[in-house]
Amino acid sequence: MTNPPNTTDAVQQLIRAGAEIVQSGLALASAGNLSIRLSADRFVVTASGTWLNRLDTSSFSVMDLDGNVVDGAPKPSSEWKLHQRAYQARADIGSVVHVHPAHALLLDALQRPIRLVTLDHAYYVGSIGRTPYYPNGSDELANTAAAELHTHNCVVMGNHGSTTVGDDCDMALRRALNLENAAELTYRAILAGNGDIDFPWDAEPHLHHA
């Protein structure tokens, strides 16, 4: 995270990202939540009950890394711990995108690995962590996802959703979009009879591939 935005800019970035997420089908109705880090110990996160394509300037809570709401809407997303633990886990994370992508969740439930097919998948996703199912808003859900973020920028949380991170909101969003696109292509490949396709990693040895 190089230059964290001020709260006004961060809110505008999240409003735009929310609209793009719903337009892309990554979240339905009031599912999903987004955040941007404002400083070493503060972040702005979507508030409880918000719809990602209906966000406005009143749709956000500002929290500190201890979990206190310090400004904005009094009730943050029920999944705020996911964001808090991600920022605690890695100082370089500037934004967290949590959505409920259908193909990624379907493949995970089928215990089929998501294959990385294109250069975009290889570059933006690189590798994918996963966690078992834990109840919404629980410490276990947030802590296990944050632990996976030490190794991966993209995590699938079983039967629930994905968490992607980046140094800014655009990168976290690109990762969410590419994760779901990789899952969709994997699903189509399985229907075509091949679930083992892979990116030619040997041709791009500099890419991160955990």
Ligand SMILES: [Zn+2]
């Ligand atoms: Zn969720």
